[in-house]
Amino acid sequence: CTHQGDGAAITAKLINGGVAGLVGVACVFPIDLAKTRLMDCLAKTARAEGFLGMYRGAAVNLTLVTPEKAIKLAANDFFRQLLMEDGLQRNLKMEMLAGCGAGVCQVVVTCPMEMLKIQLQDAGRLAVGHQGAASAPSSSRPYTTGSASTHKRPSATRIAWELLRTQGVAGLYKGLGATLLRDIPFSVIYFPLFANLNNLGFQELTGKASFAHSFMSGCVAGSVAAVTVTPLDVLKTRIQTLKKGQGEAIYSGTADCARKLWIQEGPSAFMKGAGCRALVVAPLFGIAQGVYFIGIGERILKCFE
Numbered sequence: 001c002t003h004q005g006d007g008a009a010i011t012a013k014l015i016n017g018g019v020a021g022l023v024g025v026a027c028v029f030p031i032d033l034a035k036t037r038l039m040d041c042l043a044k045t046a047r048a049e050g051f052l053g054m055y056r057g058a059a060v061n062l063t064l065v066t067p068e069k070a071i072k073l074a075a076n077d078f079f080r081q082l083l084m085e086d087g088l089q090r091n092l093k094m095e096m097l098a099g100c101g102a103g104v105c106q107v108v109v110t111c112p113m114e115m116l117k118i119q120l121q122d123a124g125r126l127a128v129g130h131q132g133a134a135s136a137p138s139s140s141r142p143y144t145t146g147s148a149s150t151h152k153r154p155s156a157t158r159i160a161w162e163l164l165r166t167q168g169v170a171g172l173y174k175g176l177g178a179t180l181l182r183d184i185p186f187s188v189i190y191f192p193l194f195a196n197l198n199n200l201g202f203q204e205l206t207g208k209a210s211f212a213h214s215f216m217s218g219c220v221a222g223s224v225a226a227v228t229v230t231p232l233d234v235l236k237t238r239i240q241t242l243k244k245g246q247g248e249a250i251y252s253g254t255a256d257c258a259r260k261l262w263i264q265e266g267p268s269a270f271m272k273g274a275g276c277r278a279l280v281v282a283p284l285f286g287i288a289q290g291v292y293f294i295g296i297g298e299r300i301l302k303c304f305e
Contacts, residue, residue: 015297021069222285
């Protein structure tokens with residue numbers, strides 16, 4: 001009976017995490033697009049590609065964010081409970097270890113998801129970039145573009161198939177090391193900070209914090225963690241960008257990327273997009289954590305009892 005109860009609890013947490021991630025991404029994806037195309041900004045993207053252009057690559061995110069957030073949020077809860085069962089008292093060290101475990105588990109989905117998302121988000125710029133190439137400032141990131149009429153925008157399926165055909169499964173996991181290097185520190189910072197902030201709003205009557213308090217705790221913890229790991233996110237994005245523009249560097253790995261970025265663009269390049277990243281991650285995790293604690297998974301499972 002206990003094993004059945006544990007299984008149902010894990011299933012409910014996976015459902016909660018999946019729904020939370022889906023809702024969060026749907027709300028903040030246009031800002032995430034602007035983060036990837038930092039030099040173009042949202043207004044330029046909307047003018048060049050229309051409203052739907054702001055959601056380029058969203059299908060991949062909306063599809064894969066469900067298992068990604070399900071794994072991330074449920075794994076953190078699982079490791080916290082596991083460590084407490086092993087006799088560890090609830091403290092910062094335990095929360096950081098649980099966050100580390102969650103960060104490792106999630107990259108199974110995160111790495112290929114972001115690999116495909118980045119290619120799709122850049123595809124729109126490649127298709128229309130020739131229009132503004134002549135007037136682009138020298139500081140803009142150069143992209144090689146063909147005619148909009150001849151440039152065929154790829155689909156996630158086509159990109160995935162081409163990577164599998166030419167490089168195997170390893171092609172989808174390009175930048176895995178950089179993804180781990182970003183996601184483990186993020187989770188180690190985010191989950192303990194969120195837990196402690198959320199506990200400040202604990203209500204005896206309901207046994208949990210309110211949705212508004214969980215939302216704000218997620219926003220604060222998410223933005224702090226996001227800004228902190230921005231240099232690692234910059235490296236990951238550069239490594240996972242397959243289409244290279246004229247004069248752009250090709251990287252052999254994370255260390256090579258960091259070295260070339262430091263030499264060619266200076267230390268400030270490591271913090272590019274920090275503001276946009278905070279704007280994406282803060283509401284994403286605020287919404288996700290608020291939705292996660294509503295208990296949608298438990299309600300769905302009750303319908304099947």
